[in-house]
Amino acid sequence: MILPICLALLAIVAFFVFYYYNLYKQKYLRLIGKVTADSKAISELPPRDWKSHDLHSLRSKGDPLADATIAHIFSDIQDVKVVNNLFKLLTSDDMTLPDDVHPAIKKYFEESAILPEWTNRELMSFGHEYYLSQGILVGMLLFYKSLPECYTAGNGAAVLLRTTLLNDRSPNLDKLSDRLALTGTFIYKAMMPGSMEPKGEGIVSTQKIRLIHAASRYFILNRNKGTSEQWDTEKLGIPVNQEDMAGTLMAFSALVLEGLEILGVKMTTAERESYIHAWRVIGHIMGVENELLPINANDALNLGHAIIDDQMAPSEAGKALTESLLNFCEKKAPWFVSRDFHKSMLRFLMGDKLADMLGVNPVAKEHSQKFIGFIKWYVSVRQILSQYFFWTFFLRSVDKVLLKLSYEYLSKKSSKDIHFQLPKDPVTRA
Numbered sequence: 001m002i003l004p005i006c007l008a009l010l011a012i013v014a015f016f017v018f019y020y021y022n023l024y025k026q027k028y029l030r031l032i033g034k035v036t037a038d039s040k041a042i043s044e045l046p047p048r049d050w051k052s053h054d055l056h057s058l059r060s061k062g063d064p065l066a067d068a069t070i071a072h073i074f075s076d077i078q079d080v081k082v083v084n085n086l087f088k089l090l091t092s093d094d095m096t097l098p099d100d101v102h103p104a105i106k107k108y109f110e111e112s113a114i115l116p117e118w119t120n121r122e123l124m125s126f127g128h129e130y131y132l133s134q135g136i137l138v139g140m141l142l143f144y145k146s147l148p149e150c151y152t153a154g155n156g157a158a159v160l161l162r163t164t165l166l167n168d169r170s171p172n173l174d175k176l177s178d179r180l181a182l183t184g185t186f187i188y189k190a191m192m193p194g195s196m197e198p199k200g201e202g203i204v205s206t207q208k209i210r211l212i213h214a215a216s217r218y219f220i221l222n223r224n225k226g227t228s229e230q231w232d233t234e235k236l237g238i239p240v241n242q243e244d245m246a247g248t249l250m251a252f253s254a255l256v257l258e259g260l261e262i263l264g265v266k267m268t269t270a271e272r273e274s275y276i277h278a279w280r281v282i283g284h285i286m287g288v289e290n291e292l293l294p295i296n297a298n299d300a301l302n303l304g305h306a307i308i309d310d311q312m313a314p315s316e317a318g319k320a321l322t323e324s325l326l327n328f329c330e331k332k333a334p335w336f337v338s339r340d341f342h343k344s345m346l347r348f349l350m351g352d353k354l355a356d357m358l359g360v361n362p363v364a365k366e367h368s369q370k371f372i373g374f375i376k377w378y379v380s381v382r383q384i385l386s387q388y389f390f391w392t393f394f395l396r397s398v399d400k401v402l403l404k405l406s407y408e409y410l411s412k413k414s415s416k417d418i419h420f421q422l423p424k425d426p427v428t429r430a
Helices: 002-043 055-060 064-076 080-090 103-111 121-151 154-164 174-191 201-222 242-252 254-262 269-286 297-311 316-332 339-350 352-357 365-385 389-411
Strands: none
Touching (some): 002 121, 002 389, 055 242, 055 297, 064 201, 121 174, 121 242, 121 254, 121 352, 154 201, 174 269, 174 316, 254 297, 254 339, 269 297, 339 352
């Protein structure tokens, strides 16, 4: 009796697996057929010479739409508790706005949700599919390459440290861990398939990040006015300026692709260009000026390295952020993953020069090679399996579950909430 029931259940499972496999295969083949020619044409466009571009002039530019929204809100609201509740909304998982939200916020979310006219929806969708197929590695690259390379920008690191500690002067930098979790979940929501549909999680999450950036600019510029701690715009530029935003965008897109190549991942032209296009759309919603959105993958990599070269400088802020990053990785990683692993991967993916700048000491060579060898073995096995479509389908299903679990794990924070709170007197309090 038990055997027939088991066989019947297996038959039902096999039917649904076969059904969804064929459904996915048809969708994938239809999508790749649409994006192959477009991605090839985009890849052949000549990249720009960003090193000759006046990147420094971008440090005086903010984000007019988001900045006007924040200024309007704070000219209208004087109750700090109301403002803090607003930012609690911005850092929450809630994708809908309450009915009583401030009119300026409602208007901002309506205006900034519109995708640009140049959006290629098929290319963007394929980019989301590629993210899903590499999501575990992308998450690793976020912590071992993208974020620490942002910390090598001395001026940008100062902004990151100050915005995180607006209401926290404790030495353990716990709130930095909260912000790291917020960044990880933002990328997950922005790049999952279907995230850029109308009112999708990717659009809303990006709009929230953009408004948080504008709030950072507002309070850093207005805080400590007339004191020695006043923000030095002549030296540092406007906080979270256009160069900083473009650099962050490249860190999450072009530098991730560079990291995948370092790990041995082989990419097609369609995969490379679709991934960049997906982030190009995110950059538009985030408030990055159109002229700073890369035209293709090579252009994006050139821009990313040009910004690193322009802003690269040792700083105490960069070292503090990196130490907090290592602490976060150590805290969130399984018990069997050591701090040496985190250091090894960071040095391997960033290079010795940038790692030394951030105060990341070398790890014993035999340990380092063992760690890196394991990751490359994992990548090579994945590459072999992905040559067969059934395994592509199977791994996609597994990756989707793992990414969801990783996102939920990141959301289980040491503090009660990820938050962005203001001091009692945000303009004058030191």
